[in-house]
Amino acid sequence: MLSYLIQRILIMIPTLFAISIITFVIIQLPPGDYLSTYIAELQSQGENVDIAKIEALRAQYGLDKSMIEQYWFWVFGLLQGDLGFSFEYQLPVSEVVGDRLLLTLILNFTTILFIWLVSFPIGIYSATHQYSWGDYGLTFIGFIGLATPNFLLALVLLYFANVWFGTSIGGLMDPFYIDQPWSFAKILSILEHLWVPVVVIGTSGTASMIRRLRANMLDELQKQYVITAKAKGLHPLKALIKYPLRTSLNPFIADIGNMLPQIISGSAIVSMVLSLPTTGPMLISALQSQDMYLAGSFLIFLAMLTVIGMFLSDLALAWLDPRIRLGGGASK
Amino acid sequence: MSNTHFVNKNHFDPNKEESLTPEQERYYLATQWQLMWWKLKRHRLAMVSGGILAFMYFSVIIAELLAPYTLTSRNTDFIYAPPQELHIFHEGSFVGPFVYGLKYQLNMKTLKREYTENTGIIHPVRFFCSGDSYQFWGLFNSSFHIFCPAKNGMLFLLGTDRLGRDVLSRIVYGTRISLTVGLIGIIFSFLIGITIGGLAGYYGGWIDNLTQRTIEVIRSFPELPLWMALSASLPITWSPILIYFGITLILGMLDWTGLARAVRSKLLSLREEDFAQAAQLMGAKPRRVIARHLLPSFTSHLIASATLSIPSMILGETALSFLGLGLRPPITSWGVLLTEAQNINAVELYPWIMTPVIPVIIVVLAFNFFGDGLRDAADPYR
Numbered sequence: 001m002l003s004y005l006i007q008r009i010l011i012m013i014p015t016l017f018a019i020s021i022i023t024f025v026i027i028q029l030p031p032g033d034y035l036s037t038y039i040a041e042l043q044s045q046g047e048n049v050d051i052a053k054i055e056a057l058r059a060q061y062g063l064d065k066s067m068i069e070q071y072w073f074w075v076f077g078l079l080q081g082d083l084g085f086s087f088e089y090q091l092p093v094s095e096v097v098g099d100r101l102l103l104t105l106i107l108n109f110t111t112i113l114f115i116w117l118v119s120f121p122i123g124i125y126s127a128t129h130q131y132s133w134g135d136y137g138l139t140f141i142g143f144i145g146l147a148t149p150n151f152l153l154a155l156v157l158l159y160f161a162n163v164w165f166g167t168s169i170g171g172l173m174d175p176f177y178i179d180q181p182w183s184f185a186k187i188l189s190i191l192e193h194l195w196v197p198v199v200v201i202g203t204s205g206t207a208s209m210i211r212r213l214r215a216n217m218l219d220e221l222q223k224q225y226v227i228t229a230k231a232k233g234l235h236p237l238k239a240l241i242k243y244p245l246r247t248s249l250n251p252f253i254a255d256i257g258n259m260l261p262q263i264i265s266g267s268a269i270v271s272m273v274l275s276l277p278t279t280g281p282m283l284i285s286a287l288q289s290q291d292m293y294l295a296g297s298f299l300i301f302l303a304m305l306t307v308i309g310m311f312l313s314d315l316a317l318a319w320l321d322p323r324i325r326l327g328g329g330a331s332k
Numbered sequence: 333m334s335n336t337h338f339v340n341k342n343h344f345d346p347n348k349e350e351s352l353t354p355e356q357e358r359y360y361l362a363t364q365w366q367l368m369w370w371k372l373k374r375h376r377l378a379m380v381s382g383g384i385l386a387f388m389y390f391s392v393i394i395a396e397l398l399a400p401y402t403l404t405s406r407n408t409d410f411i412y413a414p415p416q417e418l419h420i421f422h423e424g425s426f427v428g429p430f431v432y433g434l435k436y437q438l439n440m441k442t443l444k445r446e447y448t449e450n451t452g453i454i455h456p457v458r459f460f461c462s463g464d465s466y467q468f469w470g471l472f473n474s475s476f477h478i479f480c481p482a483k484n485g486m487l488f489l490l491g492t493d494r495l496g497r498d499v500l501s502r503i504v505y506g507t508r509i510s511l512t513v514g515l516i517g518i519i520f521s522f523l524i525g526i527t528i529g530g531l532a533g534y535y536g537g538w539i540d541n542l543t544q545r546t547i548e549v550i551r552s553f554p555e556l557p558l559w560m561a562l563s564a565s566l567p568i569t570w571s572p573i574l575i576y577f578g579i580t581l582i583l584g585m586l587d588w589t590g591l592a593r594a595v596r597s598k599l600l601s602l603r604e605e606d607f608a609q610a611a612q613l614m615g616a617k618p619r620r621v622i623a624r625h626l627l628p629s630f631t632s633h634l635i636a637s638a639t640l641s642i643p644s645m646i647l648g649e650t651a652l653s654f655l656g657l658g659l660r661p662p663i664t665s666w667g668v669l670l671t672e673a674q675n676i677n678a679v680e681l682y683p684w685i686m687t688p689v690i691p692v693i694i695v696v697l698a699f700n701f702f703g704d705g706l707r708d709a710a711d712p713y714r
């Protein structure tokens with residue numbers, strides 16, 4: 001187990017390295033840099049542009065150096081916890097992002113919990129009641145969830161949350177709590193607002209999870225050991241939970257890793273529509289104004305979230321499923 | 333002991349022992365594609381979905397004829413008009429399909445535009461008629477429509493938007509862009525996936541390792557933020573058509589990984605088969621072995637899985653355009669239309685602005701069911 005852990009961590013390092021290169025290339029792709037956008041903006045407002053001052057700024061931010069130097073500068077900063085400088089806000093990135101990274105984490109984690117809690121009972125029901133009305137109905141709802149664009153579902157649900165429960169529009173908490181210190185009431189307010197994005201982001205993931213669990217369960221339920229158990233007079237519930245359910249639990253751990261990129265993508269767009277104080281909305285404005293270090297930090301944060309999540313789900317799978325042999329060598 | 337054995341001198345006819353009915357013979361002689369088609373025909377949901385898709389793609393060709401108005405025709409008197417109900421009978425007598433006129437009133441309290449049906453005015457729908465003039469695919473001028481509003485009348489079956497443009501017509505035009513984005517994107521991803529997966533699977537070794545690691549890195553990026561970043565980097569100076577191809581390229585560039593993996597794993601096992609070795613020994617170049625001998629054995633499977641990844645591209649384009657990072661007007665896709673529904677007011681006051689989502693849902697579901705059917709049909713073990 002320990003050697004597997006070390007091996008898995010060692011694989012992560014080049015992956016993260018490659019991710020940092022890709023991120024850097026992407027944020028450098030747009031022609032020009034923040035300063036040229038800034039100059040164009042000043043000129044369009046009819047203001048004079050002081051060339052010497054611009055050059056000084058360029059040197060200060062290291063924009064006059066070569067790409068490779070800029071990259072190393074950025075990566076070493078990241079390793080030391082320095083996320084760089086946001087041009088637009090004229091503040092260090094770490095101060096601009098503030099709570100956003102934490103709230104993103106909370107949002108995604110809650111979504112995963114939601115997917116688990118919802119798809120687990122529904123999947124079992126669909127498998128044990130195959131081809132019943134309930135099975136068809138739930139499958140149909142799942143398909144609709146899969147096919148409806150997230151952002152629109154978010155808008156509609158937000159509207160009804162407002163009409164039915166009086167939840168304030170947009171944001172992750174009532175405006176009253178925004179600059180307040182953390183308190184119980186603030187957490188309650190967050191919970192009240194959290195369910196809309198969580199349900200919206202979770203729908204498509206839940207749909208595919210239900211399908212996987214249903215298919216796995218159906219395979220298991222037809223096996224002879226289940227028939228034997230039933231023939232011996234084991235209680236039907238026990239004959240369901242004790243063996244077939246346990247073996248078909250794999251997707252719950254394995255698929256979360258595969259679904260993470262999808263969940264994080266979903267949360268990014270839903271946050272923009274609902275203007276949640278997570279990474280999504282700020283990422284899009286940073287991309288549009290070429291605030292490269294800010295955009296880069298968000299991209300790298302989201303990618304890291306995925307990689308680490310996959311790593312954790314791999315570990316959990318290896319730990320929980322006795323059928324998985326580590327280190328290879330057994331087959332071949 | 334005499335060592336003789338008996339051999340029947342009569343000619344042996346295998347068909348006499350085990351004669352094939354014409355049906356069986358037809359089955360055994362059928363090509364791979366015929367078998368697939370027969371299997372697909374039995375899958376009713378897939379056939380219906382295929383029919384819907386065929387109709388949708390046909391409407392891409394004749395969008396100008398199908399839409400009652402043109403993309404830009406404005407009816408400034410009817411801004412944010414609600415969908416009109418289509419009637420057939422007027423006061424108990426048969427008139428044919430028609431709509432009642434609209435009466436406009438500004439509610440001075442809420443400042444909301446209110447439209448009421450004016451049952452005194454009848455606007456019959458005209459068929460095969462001449463309406464607003466347009467350029468068919470930008471080639472020649474025409475004003476022929478399959479159906480259009482009454483002369484000096486109106487026909488807003490799905491209402492109008494903030495500039496008084498007919499939503500239904502705009503959806504029909506949007507089909508052209510939204511459906512082709514997925515198709516062109518999948519062609520890109522197909523080409524990249526087959527080339528890279530083919531190389532990795534055929535050569536193995538370090539090429540295989542390198543592509544595997546690359547695919548892992550690409551897959552660990554959340555798709556949408558990456559799409560957003562890439563499409564934000566398309567220069568603003570580009571023309572809308574260039575942006576359109578840029579977006580399809582971006583969608584295809586991140587989608588090929590699944591396909592490449594499928595091609596690779598198939599090739600890894602197939603290249604050991606006798607027929608592949610024979611081709612190699614006879615001196616065929618790798619390109620010929622891959623394209624001529626190996627790929628055809630699982631093209632059907634590849635096409636099925638490609639069909640299943642078109643919907644995610646359509647949804648991706650819709651999301652990007654919705655955020656203002658994808659296509660921009662005057663290019664009109666379903667996502668561009670939905671940008672109008674970006675705020676909560678639209679949901680409350682003008683819910684018909686959200687109707688472009690209906691074709692999105694239908695197309696995504698149809699592609700899913702059709703792809704499922706294709707995959708089952710392409711699977712020889714079912």
